[in-house]
Amino acid sequence: MGPLPNHIAFIMDGNRRYAKKLNLIDGAGHKVGFLAVTSMLKFCYELGVRNVTIYAFSIDNFKRSPEEVQSLMELMQEKIEGLIKDESIVNCYGVRVYFVGNLKLLSEPVRLAAERAMLATAKNSKAVLSICVAYTSTNEIVNAVEESVEEKIEHHESEPLIKLVDIEKHMYMAVAPDPDIIIRTSGEARLSNFLLWQSAFCYLYSPSVLWPEIGLRHFLWAILNFQRHHSYLNKKGEQLQHLLQDGF
Numbered sequence: 001m002g003p004l005p006n007h008i009a010f011i012m013d014g015n016r017r018y019a020k021k022l023n024l025i026d027g028a029g030h031k032v033g034f035l036a037v038t039s040m041l042k043f044c045y046e047l048g049v050r051n052v053t054i055y056a057f058s059i060d061n062f063k064r065s066p067e068e069v070q071s072l073m074e075l076m077q078e079k080i081e082g083l084i085k086d087e088s089i090v091n092c093y094g095v096r097v098y099f100v101g102n103l104k105l106l107s108e109p110v111r112l113a114a115e116r117a118m119l120a121t122a123k124n125s126k127a128v129l130s131i132c133v134a135y136t137s138t139n140e141i142v143n144a145v146e147e148s149v150e151e152k153i154e155h156h157e158s159e160p161l162i163k164l165v166d167i168e169k170h171m172y173m174a175v176a177p178d179p180d181i182i183i184r185t186s187g188e189a190r191l192s193n194f195l196l197w198q199s200a201f202c203y204l205y206s207p208s209v210l211w212p213e214i215g216l217r218h219f220l221w222a223i224l225n226f227q228r229h230h231s232y233l234n235k236k237g238e239q240l241q242h243l244l245q246d247g248f
């Protein structure tokens with residue numbers, strides 16, 4: 001119907017509520033949530049959306065109970081290892097995987113699994129999957145500013161001014177273009193410290209379903225809405241252009 005988004009990012013909200021709703025044991029919501037991740041990845045790559053980003057674990061999530069953090073980390077390690085197996089979605093669609101965030105905060109087994117997955121997919125070039133772990137936007141921005149300053153000092157620059165390009169170069173998310181759509185489930189229309197820098201012109205879509213319940217119709221509806229807003233903005237732009245040309 002219109003332009004295809006180049007990048008969709010997901011905030012996977014509502015996994016624990018889903019487990020509660022269905023009387024499942026603790027942790028089961030996140031396991032079903034991972035199935036929803038695989039469906040969304042398939043939909044994106046089949047349709048030709050080349051960049052996908054998921055918010056898998058924020059720095060604030062470390063404040064959850066030690067049991068929950070442990071169970072999420074174990075799930076993450078198991079699924080990261082699955083990502084590089086032969087028949088995985090990543091291999092089927094030629095996806096390069098990046099782990100994005102302050103990876104030093106991860107336990108060693110998870111960090112090593114993430115590094116192995118990044119190395120194993122480094123030659124894939126058809127699409128990109130960025131998995132945000134130990135991530136918050138504010139941490140990403142502070143880190144990018146620090147690295148920019150260090151670089152200026154190292155290069156003994158006479159005019160050590162930090163410019164936009166310096167910060168953008170040092171962003172963890174420099175691996176992908178800015179997102180066109182952010183989908184956050186469970187009806188929440190907040191960004192919760194996710195891609196704040198990159199979402200300046202992004203379309204935010206928040207269906208009321210919990211993350212494990214997200215399906216093809218929510219995905220397609222997000223894209224149709226994005227296309228509708230996109231063509232509306234283009235039309236407004238064209239109208240303004242005509243007005244300016246007519247000497248308004």
Ligand SMILES: CC(C)=CCC/C(C)=C/CC/C(C)=C/COP(=O)(O)OP(=O)(O)O
Binds near residue numbers: 012015017056
């Ligand atoms: C390797 C890989 C990509 C794994 C991803 C697994 C997965 C689905 C992680 C979700 C993590 C998370 C904290 C989601 C928010 O739901 P919540 O726990 O805050 O649930 P709530 O909103 O109902 O409280």
